[in-house]
Amino acid sequence: MHIAEGVLSGPVLASGAVLAMAGTAIGLKKIDYDRIVHVAILASAFFVASLIHVNVGPASVHLILNGIVGLLLGFAAIPAILTALFLQSVFFQYGGLTALGVNVVVMAAPAVLVHYLFLPLLGKSSTLTFVAGFLSGLLSILCSSLLLGLSLWFTDKNFFETSLVIITAHIPVMIIEGIITGFCVSFLLKVYPEIIPVKKK
Amino acid sequence: MKIKQVLILVLIFAMLPAGFAFAHRVIIFAWVEDGMIYTESSFGSKRKAKDCVITVIDEKGLLIHKGQTDQEGNYSFKIPEKVDSDLILKLDAGTGHQAQWRISKNELVTDHSENDIQVAKDIQAAMKEKEKLEESPFIFKIVGGIGIIFMLALAVKFFKRKIS
Numbered sequence: 558m559h560i561a562e563g564v565l566s567g568p569v570l571a572s573g574a575v576l577a578m579a580g581t582a583i584g585l586k587k588i589d590y591d592r593i594v595h596v597a598i599l600a601s602a603f604f605v606a607s608l609i610h611v612n613v614g615p616a617s618v619h620l621i622l623n624g625i626v627g628l629l630l631g632f633a634a635i636p637a638i639l640t641a642l643f644l645q646s647v648f649f650q651y652g653g654l655t656a657l658g659v660n661v662v663v664m665a666a667p668a669v670l671v672h673y674l675f676l677p678l679l680g681k682s683s684t685l686t687f688v689a690g691f692l693s694g695l696l697s698i699l700c701s702s703l704l705l706g707l708s709l710w711f712t713d714k715n716f717f718e719t720s721l722v723i724i725t726a727h728i729p730v731m732i733i734e735g736i737i738t739g740f741c742v743s744f745l746l747k748v749y750p751e752i753i754p755v756k757k758k
Numbered sequence: 759m760k761i762k763q764v765l766i767l768v769l770i771f772a773m774l775p776a777g778f779a780f781a782h783r784v785i786i787f788a789w790v791e792d793g794m795i796y797t798e799s800s801f802g803s804k805r806k807a808k809d810c811v812i813t814v815i816d817e818k819g820l821l822i823h824k825g826q827t828d829q830e831g832n833y834s835f836k837i838p839e840k841v842d843s844d845l846i847l848k849l850d851a852g853t854g855h856q857a858q859w860r861i862s863k864n865e866l867v868t869d870h871s872e873n874d875i876q877v878a879k880d881i882q883a884a885m886k887e888k889e890k891l892e893e894s895p896f897i898f899k900i901v902g903g904i905g906i907i908f909m910l911a912l913a914v915k916f917f918k919r920k921i922s
Contacts, residue, residue, distance in 0.1 A: 561856050590918045597911035601904045608900065610801065640907055648899040650856075 558621055558701060558727070559607070559645070560660055562653030566712045573659030573708065577639060580665060584635035592633075595752050599626045600637035604644055607651055618730045624697035625738045627668020628675060628690070629745075629752060634668040635661065659708050667700030679742065679753055686746055687739040694738030698731040699724065786812070786849035786857045789884050790837065790865045797859070799831040799849050806831030810851045816843035837866050 565573075588596060606622035627634040639661045645651040652660045671693040678689035706720025745752050784807055788797040795814075799807035812833050814823035822841060827833045827849075838845075845861045 585914075588914075590915055593911045593915045597908045600907045600911075604903050604907060605900060640910060641903075644903040644906060648903055 558619075558660075558664065558705060559642075559652030560656040560663070560705070560708065562655055564653075564712070565656055565659060565708060569708055569711045570655055570659060573656070573662050575658070577635070577658035577661035577665075580632070580635040580661070580669075581639055584632045584637075587632040588636070589633075592754075596630060596633050596637050598752075599630055599634075600641045602626070603638060604641035607645055608649065618727065618733075620734060620737070621664065621698060621701065621730065622694075622734065622737070623664045623668040623701060624671055624694035624734055625690070625741055627665070627670070627672045627697060628679075628693040628738070628742065629672075629754065630668075631672040631676075631754070632669055634672070635665045638665040638668065663701050663704040663708060666704060667697040670700060671697050676754065680746060680750075683743060687743050690739035690742030691735040693742075694734035694736070695731045698727050698734055702727050784810075784849060784851040784857045786847060786859045787884065788847050788859045788861055790861060793837055794834050795837055795845070795847075795861065796834045797827070797832065797847060797849075799827050799833070799851070799857070801851070807849065807851050810849055813848045813850065814838070815846050815848065816841060817846070818843070841866065 603622050603626050606620040608619070610619045623634070623638065626637060630637060639657070642652060642657060642660050642664070643654075646654050646657060674696070675689040675693045678685045680686060702723045703720055706723050709719045742753070784799070784801055786797060786799045786807075788795055790796075797812060799810055799812070801807055806829070807827055808829050808831060810827045810831075812825050812827060813821065814825075814835075816822055822838050822845065823835055825833050825835055842863060844863050845866065847859045847861065849857045849859075851857070
């Protein structure tokens with residue numbers, strides 16, 4: 558999912574950087590500073606998740622976990638994802654530093670989207686909580702794949718082909734992340750409900 | 759209800775060590791022998807990088823050769839003719855997961871009859887570099903990264919409190 562150095566054209570990189578900066582500014586403004594530890598915990602989970610690779614057939618896919626980060630943090634997910642992606646790039650050469658802005662947009666925009674779509678469902682019932690978590694995990698990867706395809710399209714003009722390849726490669730990740738997010742949200746709601754914003758209200 | 763909670767906990771904790779076992783970064787390693795360039799590609803030290811595209815370019819970025827690793831992560835090809843430049847071998851193991859290896863043009867000279875000892879030394883040095891790459895302190899970087907995230911969070915909170 559990470560875009561490497563030298564893949565995208567200059568205008569795409571610049572647009573990504575501007576969007577990421579704007580999103581980070583909004584995110585920093587919206588962070589509840591009493592819940593900053595939750596932001597750090599989820600940023601750490603995101604940072605480590607990409608290092609966890611699973612063999613699916615001949616391919617090797619890795620977790621992303623932008624769904625759970627976005628679901629629980631909303632706009633605050635943007636600075637969290639930015640920090641984690643920067644560290645991944647510096648420490649593990651996952652994604653290029655010049656593509657950091659685009660990578661942030663690709664992974665954080667769907668994360669914010671699932672927050673507003675599925676957060677109201679959390680805590681309604683155990684089944685709905687799991688379903689909300691599952692759909693957050695699944696949809697965030699699907700949207701990230703589409704955004705990745707879109708960013709490559711502006712450089713390459715093969716949007717449908719590229720997107721199809723990316724989405725197909727990420728179908729196992731969508732399902733795995735859906736299940737993990739569903740279980741994590743259900744578990745957190747029981748043992749540590751403070752981390753879920755809806756429970757605070 | 760309690761059984762369900764325990765089951766979820768067990769599932770989460772059971773996945774953690776298995777997950778870390780898969781943690782990796784992609785590595786390509788290449789050497790020249792008997793007029794051929796041999797490559798080995800892997801994720802860390804254990805898993806082979808199967809069916810990954812290897813692109814060979816010269817110093818100016820011109821495409822010289824392209825191929826794909828086999829099931830063992832290996833790929834070999836004849837030294838390209840009329841190349842007067844270092845060769846850069848790029849391994850693409852999926853979006854964002856790339857690695858590269860450089861072969862200097864001195865290594866590409868096929869007549870090694872007088873330089874056999876030097877060639878053996880070069881291969882030995884390359885092997886050592888490969889081992890070093892595979893044994894990179896992965897876990898320290900993970901712990902360090904998490905530490906940086908928490909320090910940043912605390913710094914932001916401290917800064918915010920000071921302002922308000």
